[in-house]
Amino acid sequence: MEKTPSIKVKNGIKYFYRFTVNQRIQHFILAWSVVTLVLTGMPLKFPDASWAPYLYSLFGGIHAAPVIHKVFGAILLALFVYHIVYLIYIIYKYEVLPMKKKDGVSTGKVLKVLANQPLVPNLKDAKDIWGLLKYLLYFTRKRPDGAKYTWKEKFDYWAPFWGMVIIGLSGLVMWNKELATTIFPGELINFSLIAHSDEALLAALFLFIWHWYNVHFSQAVFPMGTAFITGYLPEELMVEEHYEEYVEVMKKAGLEHEILPPHGMHAVASEEGGQA
Amino acid sequence: MKYARQVLRKHVNIIIVFISILLFNFTPAVFAADIGNCLLCHKYPGISRVDENGDLRLFYVNEDIFNNSVHAKVNCEGCHTDIKKVPHDPAKKVDCLIECHITEPSTETKFSHKDAEFFLANSVHSTKDKDGNPKQFAEDMPTCKNCHDNPLYRPLSFFKKVRYGVSEASLGRCRVCHKKDEFIYRFYNHVTTRLHKSRNPLNIAEVCARCHNNPEIVARHNLSTKAVYSYGETFHGKAARFLDERIPDCLDCHVRKGESVHQMLANDNPLSSTHKDNRSKICTNMDCHPSATPKFATYSVHAEFNKTQSPVQYYFTFFFIVLTGGTLLPLMGIIFLDCIRRLFPHAVIKRRK
Numbered sequence: 001m002e003k004t005p006s007i008k009v010k011n012g013i014k015y016f017y018r019f020t021v022n023q024r025i026q027h028f029i030l031a032w033s034v035v036t037l038v039l040t041g042m043p044l045k046f047p048d049a050s051w052a053p054y055l056y057s058l059f060g061g062i063h064a065a066p067v068i069h070k071v072f073g074a075i076l077l078a079l080f081v082y083h084i085v086y087l088i089y090i091i092y093k094y095e096v097l098p099m100k101k102k103d104g105v106s107t108g109k110v111l112k113v114l115a116n117q118p119l120v121p122n123l124k125d126a127k128d129i130w131g132l133l134k135y136l137l138y139f140t141r142k143r144p145d146g147a148k149y150t151w152k153e154k155f156d157y158w159a160p161f162w163g164m165v166i167i168g169l170s171g172l173v174m175w176n177k178e179l180a181t182t183i184f185p186g187e188l189i190n191f192s193l194i195a196h197s198d199e200a201l202l203a204a205l206f207l208f209i210w211h212w213y214n215v216h217f218s219q220a221v222f223p224m225g226t227a228f229i230t231g232y233l234p235e236e237l238m239v240e241e242h243y244e245e246y247v248e249v250m251k252k253a254g255l256e257h258e259i260l261p262p263h264g265m266h267a268v269a270s271e272e273g274g275q276a
Numbered sequence: 277m278k279y280a281r282q283v284l285r286k287h288v289n290i291i292i293v294f295i296s297i298l299l300f301n302f303t304p305a306v307f308a309a310d311i312g313n314c315l316l317c318h319k320y321p322g323i324s325r326v327d328e329n330g331d332l333r334l335f336y337v338n339e340d341i342f343n344n345s346v347h348a349k350v351n352c353e354g355c356h357t358d359i360k361k362v363p364h365d366p367a368k369k370v371d372c373l374i375e376c377h378i379t380e381p382s383t384e385t386k387f388s389h390k391d392a393e394f395f396l397a398n399s400v401h402s403t404k405d406k407d408g409n410p411k412q413f414a415e416d417m418p419t420c421k422n423c424h425d426n427p428l429y430r431p432l433s434f435f436k437k438v439r440y441g442v443s444e445a446s447l448g449r450c451r452v453c454h455k456k457d458e459f460i461y462r463f464y465n466h467v468t469t470r471l472h473k474s475r476n477p478l479n480i481a482e483v484c485a486r487c488h489n490n491p492e493i494v495a496r497h498n499l500s501t502k503a504v505y506s507y508g509e510t511f512h513g514k515a516a517r518f519l520d521e522r523i524p525d526c527l528d529c530h531v532r533k534g535e536s537v538h539q540m541l542a543n544d545n546p547l548s549s550t551h552k553d554n555r556s557k558i559c560t561n562m563d564c565h566p567s568a569t570p571k572f573a574t575y576s577v578h579a580e581f582n583k584t585q586s587p588v589q590y591y592f593t594f595f596f597i598v599l600t601g602g603t604l605l606p607l608m609g610i611i612f613l614d615c616i617r618r619l620f621p622h623a624v625i626k627r628r629k
Contacts, residue, residue: 047508047517062518136613138625159603174511178568186575190589193511198596202603210607219618 007253008232015232016242016249022086027228029079030160033072038204040069045197073171080164091117118149121158125151143263145243152241156211163203170196239263313362314352315339327366345426346469349462350376372420392420395538400545413496416487423483427474429465442468477516477525481507484526500585506578529558529577 008015019027043049043056043065059065095113099105114120128151131144149157170192173180177189215225220240227233238246240263250259317323318337327333342348353359354376358368373393375386396402403414411417435445442464450460473480485504487493494502507513507526515523531537532549541548549558556570565572579586581593 043518044511044514047514053518056518062515062520132610136610136617138617138620138623141622141624155607178565178572181572181575182569184571186572189575190579191592194589194593194596198593198600202596202600205600205604206607209604210611213611218614 004231006249007255014235014238015230016235016238016246017231018227018233019231021231024228024231026079026083026086029075031228033076033079034160034203034207036072037069037076038200040065040072041197041200042204045201070175073168073175076164077168077172080168118147119154119157121151121154125154143240143243145247145262146241146245148242148245150241152214156214159206160203163199163206166195166199167203170199235260310339311351312353312359316362341428342426344465345428346466346474347426350378354378370421372424389420392536392538395536399538399540400542401538401540416493416496418487422486429469430472430474431465432468432471476519476521477512477523478519480525480527481513481516501578501580503578506580509580510577512577524564533561 004017004020006017008017039055040059043052046052056062056065059068091113096105096110099109099113124147128144128146131140131142134140135143173184173188173192174196180188215221215228216223220237225237233242235246239260243262247259250256315337318335319339321336323336324332324334347355355370355372355374356367357374373388373390375388375390378387379385380387397404401417403411403417405411431440431442433439433441433443433446435443437443437445442461446464447460450464451457454460454463475483481504488499488503489505491502493499503526504513508517512523512525516525527537530540530548530550532547541551543550543552545551546553548554556568556573559565559573559575560568560570576586576589579589581590583590
């Protein structure tokens with residue numbers, strides 16, 4: 001039997017494979033370092049806040065906290081570099097190389113492969129956002145059928161991605177300010193500080209409000225989503241968020257007869273049945 | 277019980293004296309001799325008066341605190357020269373520039389802070405302009421007591437100690453030659469307090485902030501920034517806020533090394549440390565950023581989120597504010613709608629047929 005089957009049944013509930021061990025470890029390092037960076041950075045952004053000196057003292061105050069901040073900044077940057085290498089490697093190994101062996105590669109083909117990556121935003125995302133708004137504003141009972149990665153997850157991926165570029169570069173400038181100003185004017189440090197701290201606040205609020213709502217605090221998931229630990233998502237959430245992918249995986253596994261109706265459609269079906 | 281109360285009442289004076297003796301035994305060695313017996317009255321914490329302006333003035337002197345201050349050796353009469361008898365009339369304000377009853381040991385002349393006046397008169401804080409005419413708003417310019425109070429000794433410790441304060445181990449060495457403990461304590465306190473700043477960077481910034489963060493004074497004197505506010509936005513200012521002692525404060529940049537802080541000069545004065553030609557020397561000095569190039573000093577220390585003062589930085593910050601609002605508000609709207617939607621999972625607006 002496969003080590004990581006795409007559908008696992010435990011206590012009568014189906015679980016769908018979402019994240020590899022490698023991805024989960026990357027996410028752990030990301031989450032751990034981001035939380036530490038926020039905790040050691042926010043007291044400096046809001047030094048006059050009542051909680052700031054206490055929180056800062058937990059990390060050793062002004063002498064130790066900046067060191068901890070830099071250590072975790074370096075870990076996060078290393079992770080970012082690793083992630084880029086990892087991406088290139090898996091795309092090359094699983095998509096470009098087979099294509100090369102089969103019928104040769106061209107720039108156009110590689111670009112097409114890149115554009116079709118599951119996390120690249122596409123037209124369906126726009127449609128799904130529109131569909132979700134219609135659902136949230138009571139125009140329909142049906143949530144949009146999410147693909148493997150929904151627009152929410154793409155947002156969760158690309159927002160920190162852009163954030164890490166901005167925060168990472170500006171952080172490096174401020175860390176190596178003497179070196180940076182051998183080339184650039186000193187005002188670069190001003191801009192770095194603004195970009196670093198403002199983008200960090202945005203990133204922190206984004207993650208702790210939006211991301212945590214979607215994966216932990218939403219009524220469907222509360223108190224905690226476990227996919228980031230186990231790598232598996234329960235059927236209920238799969239139906240709610242990734243219906244398109246759900247149907248595909250179920251069909252592939254030969255379980256067509258067990259496919260559940262889309263989220264919210266149980267009620268619709270019975271209601272309509274009753275009326276008939 | 278009644279008898280006990282009677283005894284207590286009868287002997288209350290004895291009890292007070294007894295308690296006083298006990299308390300006095302625990303107070304540290306007294307340095308300053310209260311020759312004029314001023315503490316006869318001023319030792320009472322409640323001693324106060326409402327002055328002509330209607331302000332309550334407190335005249336209490338805590339002897340322990342005073343004896344740990346840099347003026348511990350100066351008698352009350354040394355500064356309050358107009359008081360000749362007890363009880364006295366309302367006293368004049370102290371003039372720090374008089375000669376006080378202390379001898380400066382290196383020259384054996386009477387001690388005075390008068391030299392500070394000379395430096396101040398040649399500084400940007402002078403009340404007169406270059407030609408000796410009174411400046412506009414001269415009353416805004418600081419005098420001694422706008423910046424100074426009676427600072428406490430802030431002795432440094434050596435001999436493997438990590439705590440601040442007098443090092444007992446050092447005192448053992450002093451005692452080999454110097455016999456009087458009172459002298460040793462005072463000398464140790466004086467010298468080691470003077471080896472570093474008697475105020476931490478946050479305190480210094482707070483002193484300057486009294487005027488330099490005051491929007492009216494800033495506007496009146498055409499200053500480009502609320503200086504301590506903009507300093508507080510930099511890493512230096514934030515670190516000072518967290519009581520870092522090693523971080524530069526106002527004086528570290530605005531006074532040339534080795535000169536009196538009273539002789540602070542305007543930015544446009546070529547002799548000023550902050551003149552554009554000298555600025556890089558502040559940052560690149562050996563204790564701060566020795567590997568920095570002169571370009572480093574083009575960092576705007578006093579940039580504010582202000583359209584006229586720093587337009588580029590203003591719009592740069594503005595972009596991030598819009599980005600933050602533009603990202604979070606719609607997403608929070610979706611969360612809000614989602615929370616409500618889950619309460620009515622099957623609700624739908626039915627179209628009329």
